[in-house]
Amino acid sequence: MTEDELEQAFYRRIENEEKIEPKDWMPEGYRQNLIRQISQHAHSEVIGMQPEGNWITRAPSLRRKAILLAKVQDEGGHGLYLYSTAETLGISRAEMIEALQSCKAKYASIFNYPAQTWADVGAIGWLVDGAAIVNQVSLQRTSYGPYSRSMIRICKEESFHQRQGYELMLTLCRGTEEQKAMAQDALNRFYWPALMMFGPHDSESAHSAKSMQWKIKRESNDDLRQKFIDQTVPQIEFLGLEHPDKDIRWNEERGHYDHGEIDWDEFYRVISGNGPCNRQRIQHHIRVHEEGAWVRDAMSAYQQKKRQRAQAA
Amino acid sequence: MIKEHLDLYEVFIRGKRGLDHKHVGSLHAEDPEQALEYARDIYTRRGEGVSIWVVRSRDITASQEDDSEAFYDPSNDKPYRLATYYRLPDEVNNM
Numbered sequence: 221m222t223e224d225e226l227e228q229a230f231y232r233r234i235e236n237e238e239k240i241e242p243k244d245w246m247p248e249g250y251r252q253n254l255i256r257q258i259s260q261h262a263h264s265e266v267i268g269m270q271p272e273g274n275w276i277t278r279a280p281s282l283r284r285k286a287i288l289l290a291k292v293q294d295e296g297g298h299g300l301y302l303y304s305t306a307e308t309l310g311i312s313r314a315e316m317i318e319a320l321q322s323c324k325a326k327y328a329s330i331f332n333y334p335a336q337t338w339a340d341v342g343a344i345g346w347l348v349d350g351a352a353i354v355n356q357v358s359l360q361r362t363s364y365g366p367y368s369r370s371m372i373r374i375c376k377e378e379s380f381h382q383r384q385g386y387e388l389m390l391t392l393c394r395g396t397e398e399q400k401a402m403a404q405d406a407l408n409r410f411y412w413p414a415l416m417m418f419g420p421h422d423s424e425s426a427h428s429a430k431s432m433q434w435k436i437k438r439e440s441n442d443d444l445r446q447k448f449i450d451q452t453v454p455q456i457e458f459l460g461l462e463h464p465d466k467d468i469r470w471n472e473e474r475g476h477y478d479h480g481e482i483d484w485d486e487f488y489r490v491i492s493g494n495g496p497c498n499r500q501r502i503q504h505h506i507r508v509h510e511e512g513a514w515v516r517d518a519m520s521a522y523q524q525k526k527r528q529r530a531q532a533a
Numbered sequence: 534m535i536k537e538h539l540d541l542y543e544v545f546i547r548g549k550r551g552l553d554h555k556h557v558g559s560l561h562a563e564d565p566e567q568a569l570e571y572a573r574d575i576y577t578r579r580g581e582g583v584s585i586w587v588v589r590s591r592d593i594t595a596s597q598e599d600d601s602e603a604f605y606d607p608s609n610d611k612p613y614r615l616a617t618y619y620r621l622p623d624e625v626n627n628m
């Protein structure tokens with residue numbers, strides 16, 4: 221087949237809602253766009269372990285500690301699924317890690333905010349994982365087969381993350397005045413950054429149009445954000461907390477909540493490297509990566525020894 | 534060459550684009566290319582798939598079901614990994 225015919229076959233598949241699989245011909249732009257999005261997604265899972273991991277040793281009970289440990293472990297697994305998925309497109313894990321550590325690759329800017337109190341662990345599970353789920357449910361229908369399959373797997377595992385976070389918030393809200401105030405404070409700090417997770421407005425989003433055309437993305441940033449805003453209102457009400465958005469109002473005509481504007485200056489400040497924890501996150505990743513080098517070296521030395529013994533025998 | 538001594542291959546078929554490859558069976562072949570052709574002849578006579586993988590059986594490392602108790606033990610007592618472990622009131626139970 222000629223390049224033209226291959227391209228036509230590719231677009232026919234996209235048109236017919238068929239998945240693209242690793243060995244298929246695909247336009248270079250499609251491949252690069254996927255590598256960018258999937259590796260960014262993988263980095264987010266891994267960097268996202270840091271703010272919550274910070275609380276594992278200080279969880280208030282053994283039950284909470286076990287839950288948090290299990291959740292953070294899940295996120296590490298999600299990172300692995302996604303790095304492997306990106307590798308089907310011809311990029312190596314080492315290249316992706318290098319791009320992350322040299323700040324060429326991005327990750328979800330929400331993880332540049334610190335988890336300052338125990339209530340933040342609840343707010344992160346409820347809001348940050350909640351927003352991630354809205355996005356990932358939509359991505360189950362992405363056009364690239366391996367990405368779609370990893371999203372299906374991740375969504376199954378993700379369901380407990382949001383529930384444990386909300387349960388934690390509910391416990392605090394039914395506790396003392398102080399505990400409830402702590403929950404309110406966590407909500408206030410994480411609500412807006414959670415909305416930013418869906419990315420800039422569709423009109424401002426550099427990659428959106430092409431991604432939608434290729435069906436890598438299936439719903440626009442603003443539509444997904446609206447979904448999250450709508451589902452979160454009754455959840456805040458049920459906790460008996462105050463909504464951080466003073467402009468939130470049900471719009472009968474639209475069948476959605478109207479809402480206040482996001483502070484986009486903050487969004488661009490954090491995404492371009494100047495959030496509260498950007499440097500710390502990358503430094504931590506590099507440090508742990510380097511400190512773990514001896515384990516990788518020891519494993520490969522052991523493999524070599526085993527191979528030599530097998531040859532000698 | 535004695536036929537019985539040919540390598541055993543495991544065959545995996547993707548039924549439809551978007552689905553995982555599923556194990557369907559095994560066969561003997563001289564080499565991977567031949568295994569692929571045999572697999573086509575044996576396992577996809579009725580359009581069962583759009584893609585075939587063949588893997589030399591001896592290249593597969595498998596866990597043993599007999600050992601499963603010890604092997605899976607670390608996760609058996611962690612019900613908090615399931616969404617159903619968290620009981621939420623009906624009003625907010627849809628998450």
Ligand SMILES: [Fe+2]
Pocket residue numbers: 265294295298374378
């Ligand atoms: Fe995750």
Ligand SMILES: [Fe+2]
Pocket residue numbers: 295349378381
């Ligand atoms: Fe999660």
